[in-house]
Amino acid sequence: xxxxxxxxxxxxxxxxxxxxxxxxxxxxxxxxxxxxxxxxxxxxxxxxxxxxxxxxxxxxxxxxxxxxxxxxxxxxxxxxxxxxxxxxxxxxxxxxxxxxxxxxxxxxxxxxxxxxxxxxxxxxxxxxxxxxxxxxxxxxxxxxxxxxxxxxxxxxxxxxxxxxxxxxxxxxxxxxxxxxxxxxxxxxxxxxxxxxxxxxxxxxxxxxxxxxxxxxxxxxxxxxxxxxxxxxxxxxxxxxxxxxxxxxxxxxxxxxxxxxxxxxxxxxxxxxxxxxxxxxxxxxxxxxxxxxxxxxxxxxxxxxxxxxxxxxxxxxxxxxxxxxxxxxxxxxxxxxxxxxxxxxxxxxxxxxxxxxxxxxxxxxxxxxxxxxxxx
Ligand SMILES: *Cc1c(COP(=O)(O)O)cnc(C)c1O
Numbered sequence: 001x002x003x004x005x006x007x008x009x010x011x012x013x014x015x016x017x018x019x020x021x022x023x024x025x026x027x028x029x030x031x032x033x034x035x036x037x038x039x040x041x042x043x044x045x046x047x048x049x050x051x052x053x054x055x056x057x058x059x060x061x062x063x064x065x066x067x068x069x070x071x072x073x074x075x076x077x078x079x080x081x082x083x084x085x086x087x088x089x090x091x092x093x094x095x096x097x098x099x100x101x102x103x104x105x106x107x108x109x110x111x112x113x114x115x116x117x118x119x120x121x122x123x124x125x126x127x128x129x130x131x132x133x134x135x136x137x138x139x140x141x142x143x144x145x146x147x148x149x150x151x152x153x154x155x156x157x158x159x160x161x162x163x164x165x166x167x168x169x170x171x172x173x174x175x176x177x178x179x180x181x182x183x184x185x186x187x188x189x190x191x192x193x194x195x196x197x198x199x200x201x202x203x204x205x206x207x208x209x210x211x212x213x214x215x216x217x218x219x220x221x222x223x224x225x226x227x228x229x230x231x232x233x234x235x236x237x238x239x240x241x242x243x244x245x246x247x248x249x250x251x252x253x254x255x256x257x258x259x260x261x262x263x264x265x266x267x268x269x270x271x272x273x274x275x276x277x278x279x280x281x282x283x284x285x286x287x288x289x290x291x292x293x294x295x296x297x298x299x300x301x302x303x304x305x306x307x308x309x310x311x312x313x314x315x316x317x318x319x320x321x322x323x324x325x326x327x328x329x330x331x332x333x334x335x336x337x338x339x340x341x342x343x344x345x346x347x348x349x350x351x352x353x354x355x356x357x358x359x360x361x362x363x364x365x366x367x368x369x370x371x372x373x374x375x
Contacts, residue, residue: 003367005360007314014189014290015354017254021246029242041241048248049184049199053176057208059200060236060244061215064163064185065092067200070214070234071159071181072100072131074200074207081130082334083159086116087323088341089135093161094324094333102130106325106335114278114294114344115142121150123336131157136165136175138350139191139258139289140278144170144178159183163198166191167255169285176201181211186240191254191289191355192247194240255287257355262288264359265351268366269293272373288353292320293369295347300375303347313368320348 029041042060050058061067077083079101085093087106097104107120114137121132132151134142144160151158158178162168163185165175176182181204186197202208213219218229236244247254266277274297280286295303307317323341324330352365 003363005364007361007364010314010316011352011357011361011365012316012354013318013350013352015356016188016193016247017250017257017355019246019250021249022243025242025246026239029239033238033242038238041238041245042236045241045245045248046199048245050201052248052251053174053182053201055177055201056203057201057205059208059211059215060241061198061200061234062236063187063196064161064183064198065096066232066234067183067185067198068093068096068159068161069099069232070200070211071183072097072102073214074181074210075131075157075159077102077130077157080128082126082128083131083133084121084124084129085133086135086341087325087335087338088114088321088344089137089161089324090321091324091327093133093135094330097133103128104330104333105129106330106333106338106341108336108338108340109137109344110143111276111340113140113142113281113284114138115140116147117340118143118146118150120336120338121147125150125154129154129156131159133159133161135161136163136168138278138292139165139168139287140280141165141168141170141175141284141286148178164190164289165287167251167287171283180204181207186244186247191258191287192244192251194236194244194247197236197240197244254355258288258353259286261353261357261362262286262291264362265291265366268363269369272370274299275373290350291353292348292350294320294344294349299373301372303349306372307349309372310368315365315368316352318350320345320350322346
């Protein structure tokens with residue numbers, strides 16, 4: 001470890017690991033993945049992904065958002081229906097619910113997991129509620145058993161937004177295997193990437209087939225160019241699947257590295273007074289997609305000033321997602337009190353968490369954070 005380490009260029013918040021295998025499979029798909037081989041990597045990627053998560057079906061799509069949209073439609077969620085989701089998350093989830101014709105209802109997160117608070121969900125339930133949509137905030141699993149119990153008691157579906165959580169575990173079970181339908185994302189900042197891309201997973205054949213049909217314009221699987229529904233064009237390409245398959249074959253080492261990065265941060269930052277880290281619980285194992293801190297008291301620098309100061313020291317960061325009900329499109333949405341979503345949304349920072357980060361870089365970043373927060 002070198003304590004005088006100084007970065008030569010900006011340390012980015014995210015970044016994938018691309019190796020020889022991705023290039024090999026990618027080139028093979030370019031050369032050979034056409035005509036009768038047009039779906040070879042897609043089929044392999046879907047099969048291996050289902051096996052890895054521990055579910056029966058996996059359907060590759062263009063994005064995590066597309067997977068969430070298809071999840072809503074496959075479950076028959078539409079006009080007049082409400083879906084409960086956290087206010088603290090990416091806007092795409094709310095949009096996917098609205099695209100399906102349904103209404104998002106915003107509940108709060110816990111300060112412990114930074115995920116959907118089961119008590120808040122109970123307050124948000126109405127006669128119109130059809131589903132609960134918990135989200136794996138930066139990789140950390142939500143309290144799935146508590147959420148599933150509420151769903152059982154009220155006859156609701158559970159859709160997991162496991163978009164950033166490939167490899168996270170809830171009580172030993174993989175993220176994405178704990179609900180009716182789950183969504184994953186392989187967007188370029190995620191733990192495994194295909195450029196853009198996503199996956200819908202489920203154990204239910206009927207929902208899988210419905211999603212598969214809607215993915216390609218609602219087509220009939222048995223009759224060429226016959227359409228039973230008005231669907232979408234949400235197919236992933238074989239080229240992307242080639243990269244995805246290579247990434248999946250390396251996922252264990254990616255998760256291990258991300259966990260290592262978090263523990264490097266934790267060792268340095270856990271003693272800093274007034275900040276919260278996204279440490280896992282004894283019932284969860286996070287893939288630590290993003291290592292993050294939340295400012296819990298007043299420091300000399302506000303969140304945004306701290307980010308600006310870090311940038312001067314060549315450290316790129318991201319703010320947390322602003323609470324969705326802050327946006328014009330959702331400011332009149334139905335919600336319960338979401339004060340934790342507001343506190344985290346305005347005081348949270350994602351620190352650099354890319355897979356190729358080194359311990360020297362993490363120590364450098366930690367030192368700068370400590371320096372600025374003790375000013
Ligand atoms: C990345 C992400 C999404 C969106 O995924 P896309 O592939 O960009 O559509 C949705 N939800 C969460 C929690 C995410 O982290």
